[in-house]
Amino acid sequence: METFRIKELTFKYPLSEKYALDDINLSINQGEFVVICGKSGCGKSTLLKHLKTVLTPHGVRTGEIYFESKVLNEVDTRNQASKIGYVLQSPENQIVTDKVWHELAFGLESLGYDNKTIRLRVAEMASFFGIQTWFMKNVTELSGGQKQLLNLASIMAMQPSVLILDEPTSQLDPIAASDFLQTIKKINTELGVTIIMTEHDLEEVFPMADKLIVMDNGKIIENGEPRIVGQNIKKLNHEMFNAMPSPIRISSMVENSLKSPINVKEGRQWIDKLFENDDIAITSIEEENINLKEEFVIKMKDIWFKYEKNSLDVIKDLSLDIHKGELYCIVGGNGTGKSTTLSLISGINKPYRGKIELFGKDIKKYSNKEIFKNNIAVLPQDPQSIFVKKTVELDLHEMLPKLKMSKDERNKKVSKIAKLVEIEDLMSQHPYDLSGGEQQRAALAKVLLLEPKILMLDEPTKGLDASFKIKFAKIIEKLLLKGVTVIMVSHDIEFCASYAHRCALFFDGNIVTINTPKKFFSGNNFYTTVANRMCRQKFENAITCEDVIKLCKVNKNQLRQRTAN
Numbered sequence: 001m002e003t004f005r006i007k008e009l010t011f012k013y014p015l016s017e018k019y020a021l022d023d024i025n026l027s028i029n030q031g032e033f034v035v036i037c038g039k040s041g042c043g044k045s046t047l048l049k050h051l052k053t054v055l056t057p058h059g060v061r062t063g064e065i066y067f068e069s070k071v072l073n074e075v076d077t078r079n080q081a082s083k084i085g086y087v088l089q090s091p092e093n094q095i096v097t098d099k100v101w102h103e104l105a106f107g108l109e110s111l112g113y114d115n116k117t118i119r120l121r122v123a124e125m126a127s128f129f130g131i132q133t134w135f136m137k138n139v140t141e142l143s144g145g146q147k148q149l150l151n152l153a154s155i156m157a158m159q160p161s162v163l164i165l166d167e168p169t170s171q172l173d174p175i176a177a178s179d180f181l182q183t184i185k186k187i188n189t190e191l192g193v194t195i196i197m198t199e200h201d202l203e204e205v206f207p208m209a210d211k212l213i214v215m216d217n218g219k220i221i222e223n224g225e226p227r228i229v230g231q232n233i234k235k236l237n238h239e240m241f242n243a244m245p246s247p248i249r250i251s252s253m254v255e256n257s258l259k260s261p262i263n264v265k266e267g268r269q270w271i272d273k274l275f276e277n278d279d280i281a282i283t284s285i286e287e288e289n290i291n292l293k294e295e296f297v298i299k300m301k302d303i304w305f306k307y308e309k310n311s312l313d314v315i316k317d318l319s320l321d322i323h324k325g326e327l328y329c330i331v332g333g334n335g336t337g338k339s340t341t342l343s344l345i346s347g348i349n350k351p352y353r354g355k356i357e358l359f360g361k362d363i364k365k366y367s368n369k370e371i372f373k374n375n376i377a378v379l380p381q382d383p384q385s386i387f388v389k390k391t392v393e394l395d396l397h398e399m400l401p402k403l404k405m406s407k408d409e410r411n412k413k414v415s416k417i418a419k420l421v422e423i424e425d426l427m428s429q430h431p432y433d434l435s436g437g438e439q440q441r442a443a444l445a446k447v448l449l450l451e452p453k454i455l456m457l458d459e460p461t462k463g464l465d466a467s468f469k470i471k472f473a474k475i476i477e478k479l480l481l482k483g484v485t486v487i488m489v490s491h492d493i494e495f496c497a498s499y500a501h502r503c504a505l506f507f508d509g510n511i512v513t514i515n516t517p518k519k520f521f522s523g524n525n526f527y528t529t530v531a532n533r534m535c536r537q538k539f540e541n542a543i544t545c546e547d548v549i550k551l552c553k554v555n556k557n558q559l560r561q562r563t564a565n
Contacts, residue, residue, distance in 0.1 A: 040437025
């Protein structure tokens with residue numbers, strides 16, 4: 001039985017000439033696990049919103065959507081609310097009550113279920129999702145992973161037949177994201193619920209999917225079994241190949257006739273077969289010398305901080321030094337103090353003990369105006385929090401001082417930055433109408449206009465597609481060459497491994513370890529890249545796809561030369 005059938009669906013947002021969805025024909029069967037991927041703005045989220053009437057955006061639409069053989073618009077609101085579960089990208093945007101137990105019961109109360117049924121369903125969901133230990137907590141006490149799990153449990157209490165998720169792991173740390181996805185797979189396998197989700201990071205969700213759909217410019221360009229789609233995308237030489245899981249990218253770039261792997265287990269087996277009965281001569285990548293400037297722009301010594309007088313310490317005896325022109329990446333679980341550290345460096349929060357120096361001067365001697373005037377710029381975790389105008393263009397102009405710059409100069413500067421972050425065609429749109437990745441790029445443009453000496457980025461790659469991440473890295477590299485220092489809090493392990501000068505792991509309010517990416521990630525079991533987990537039985541310090549590909553090719557060439565001689 002089909003859960004959804006979409007026939008010749010086209011959709012255009014108001015005042016837009018471009019189709020957000022262009023002749024979409026799609027069938028999703030009951031019990032399938034479907035993953036939809038594509039570049040930011042390709043139409044993924046727009047398509048999902050059309051699968052639930054109350055979320056359908058305003059605009060011009062043609063075509064038809066059927067849910068369980070009925071026209072979706074003819075399915076009443078109550079049935080849609082109970083049968084079609086929808087998990088948003090941000091956990092904060094979906095929680096409506098103050099207590100965990102009440103959040104679990106809220107949907108059922110809204111549907112008018114009696115108390116006995118509500119108590120039974122809530123108890124069942126709390127047990128299934130392991131929520132018993134924090135059942136009576138305030139929602140504000142939960143971590144990001146717990147909030148997203150609570151959203152999921154609240155929806156599952158209504159016993160939906162289909163679960164739609166819009167990039168549900170984008171704000172979770174790698175371990176919490178992995179746990180969440182395993183729970184989704186469990187719901188699919190054990191309860192038979194149809195799963196439809198969009199995701200930028202395909203590393204873990206790719207092997208779980210029954211069907212992978214790739215979108216580009218509002219169209220479906222590939223639709224089928226994930227392994228085959230991955231190979232087809234490579235043949236098309238499409239940008240989305242950069243988003244494919246590391247095992248696929250590595251195996252596709254090394255000459256071989258073996259079956260393409262799609263996860264770490266298959267990747268390890270692929271490497272073993274690739275070098276079966278062969279001695280590997282070169283097992284490590286030579287690490288490039290990182291020539292950091294001697295000058296420190298930030299020094300933190302013995303920092304302690306808590307949000308309220310009688311609350312627990314969030315930052316505990318933290319000391320760190322950051323060099324001028326360095327890309328310093330901070331990783332770690334949700335709630336370990338990473339974002340709080342950024343707020344201390346920017347002077348938004350003040351420690352009750354310890355000393356912070358900016359450019360060799362005590363931060364207490366700066367006024368707030370001095371700190372943010374060409375010294376520090378901050379890209380917050382929620383890009384929406386810095387949008388204040390009705391259009392992206394007005395928002396960008398809002399960052400420029402009107403007295404010191406002519407109108408023509410302002411226009412040129414805004415146009416240049418819009419081109420740099422690829423938002424030229426979004427300038428007339430309201431920032432809130434953009435996709436998550438587009439909002440992230442627009443927010444990045446705003447902070448770059450400030451031309452700071454220190455740029456602090458809180459989850460800047462969240463919502464960005466794989467292709468733009470490469471462009472984003474080049475933007476960062478240009479800033480570093482100009483002497484700008486970049487501090488980046490991120491859950492994006494792959495990005496940090498590829499581009500950071502140094503990486504620091506936060507745990508319980510302090511830095512546990514700090515090192516260069518190769519030494520940092522090759523020494524970790526969980527906080528490391530997929531490429532490293534895939535090859536560590538053969539290679540010592542390969543942490544990126546490029547590292548593994550290089551070592552595979554070098555060793556294969558040496559073996560051929562040895563055989564020829």
